[in-house]
Amino acid sequence: MESKIFNLSLPLKITVALVISFWCLIAVFPLLWIFVMSIKLPVDSFASNPLEVIFGPATKLQVGGLSIINFLVIGVTIYVLYKIYQLRFSFFSIVT
Structure with a gap:
């Protein structure tokens, strides 16, 4: 239902x-x-x-x-850290 x-x-x-x-x-x-x-x-x-x-x-x-370059660097950094965070969970799900 x-x-x-x-x-x-x-x-x-x-x-x-x-x-x-x-x-x-x-x-x-x-x-x-x-x-x-x-x-x-x-x-x-x-x-x-x-x-x-x-x-x-x-x-x-x-x-x-702050310039556009600062915002781009901050955005790329956040994106990379997020991908590393996602990779961590996918790595541990493969191992276990």
């Missing part, structure tokens, strides 16, 4: 996925905000203009900002 939860219509599945994704974004936002504020100068963290808080012109002038 199949459960009705697995027989949802496609629009309902998409709606559920969007709501869960949006909720995850809301839930992780404070952690991302803390991380971003930890690498900014206090001048940018407590600026009165919200755009200065987000983009941090004083931090960018003094320290330099």
Whole structure:
């Protein structure tokens, strides 16, 4: 006997996925905000203009900002670590 939860219509599945994704974004936002504020100068963290808080012109002038190359290196690193993590599980399943 199949459960009705697995027989949802496609629009309902998409709606559920969007709501869960949006909720995850809301839930992780404070952690991302803390991380971003930890690498900014206090001048940018407590600026009165919200755009200065987000983009941090004083931090960018003094320290330099993240570039596309930084994001590519971070992305490739995360991908490689994930593949190593998957390989670890597949290796142990072969051995046992």
